[in-house]
Amino acid sequence: MALVTMKEIVDKAWKEGNCIPAFNGGSLEMVRGAIRAADELEVPIIIQIAERLLKYAPLEIIGPGMVQAAREAKVDVAVNFDHSRTEETIRKALEYGFTSVMYDGSTDEFEENIRGTKNIVDIASAYGASVEGELGLVGGSEDGLSDHGILCTNPDKAKEFCERTGISCLAVAIGNAHGDYPTAPVLAFDILEEINRKAGMPLVLHGGSGISDEDFRKAISLGIAKINIGTASFNNVTKFATEYLATEGKHTYFELNTAMTEGMYENALRHIKVFRGL
Numbered sequence: 001m002a003l004v005t006m007k008e009i010v011d012k013a014w015k016e017g018n019c020i021p022a023f024n025g026g027s028l029e030m031v032r033g034a035i036r037a038a039d040e041l042e043v044p045i046i047i048q049i050a051e052r053l054l055k056y057a058p059l060e061i062i063g064p065g066m067v068q069a070a071r072e073a074k075v076d077v078a079v080n081f082d083h084s085r086t087e088e089t090i091r092k093a094l095e096y097g098f099t100s101v102m103y104d105g106s107t108d109e110f111e112e113n114i115r116g117t118k119n120i121v122d123i124a125s126a127y128g129a130s131v132e133g134e135l136g137l138v139g140g141s142e143d144g145l146s147d148h149g150i151l152c153t154n155p156d157k158a159k160e161f162c163e164r165t166g167i168s169c170l171a172v173a174i175g176n177a178h179g180d181y182p183t184a185p186v187l188a189f190d191i192l193e194e195i196n197r198k199a200g201m202p203l204v205l206h207g208g209s210g211i212s213d214e215d216f217r218k219a220i221s222l223g224i225a226k227i228n229i230g231t232a233s234f235n236n237v238t239k240f241a242t243e244y245l246a247t248e249g250k251h252t253y254f255e256l257n258t259a260m261t262e263g264m265y266e267n268a269l270r271h272i273k274v275f276r277g278l
Helices: 006-016 028-041 059-071 087-095 110-125 155-165 189-199 213-221 231-245 253-276
Strands: 002-004 020-024 045-050 076-084 100-103 130-135 169-172 203-205 224-229
Touching: 002 006, 002 059, 006 020, 006 045, 006 076, 006 130, 006 169, 006 224, 020 028, 020 076, 020 231, 020 253, 028 045, 028 059, 028 231, 028 253, 045 059, 045 100, 059 076, 059 087, 076 087, 087 100, 087 110, 100 110, 110 130, 110 155, 130 155, 155 169, 155 189, 169 189, 189 203, 189 213, 213 224, 213 253, 224 231, 224 253, 231 253
Parallel strands: 002 076, 020 045, 020 224, 045 076, 076 100, 100 130, 130 169, 169 203, 203 224
Antiparallel strands: none
């Protein structure tokens, strides 16, 4: 239908008690697979890439492709620059047509996080783009290179942070973590409920890969309107590629490409159904 901002579709989902899946990717095969699933189920989604993954998929190459894919989708799609810290790179993403930015000041002191996030909100507003902020520390990392531990979001500071920064949605830490969970996470739903009551805006859950379907639905009922899925997608794409290469006979790049796209499609399809109760 259209290339839209994150705010447009997340606000609507939040008011309806729904959730928008946000799929991290590192290739156009993954972008195509996610949008194919969204088109089939007629559900809006967010496609995104994290700044730390640009060494594998340069922004100047992957960015325009993501934006064009969103424009040609049958459903509304937002294109988000995820976990960004560098103002210069954020500006490039916005110039390429990204409609949203997630500024990660979670490791900064509270006031510094507010200043950094507000600066990005001011920059993004000139492009008509929305901004996601983060308060608290989500464990793990997208690339497996850093882990600052987990520090749950302070509900009393959440409202102040949202009001002073002007963000469109808030990523929270409630025991969730990026990457593969060694054991099933125990989410602090009592804290999430309090954050939801005090923040008064759509909330975001990072580290969605590995959380149970039941916990997904409960989190959504408590104000989570955007859930990031990255590791599960990368794992499924790798699984499909591995299985294809293990088959007998001649292998071609084109069939490998198809297998990777199918792996992303299958994973996106499953998560969309869970999030939307389909």
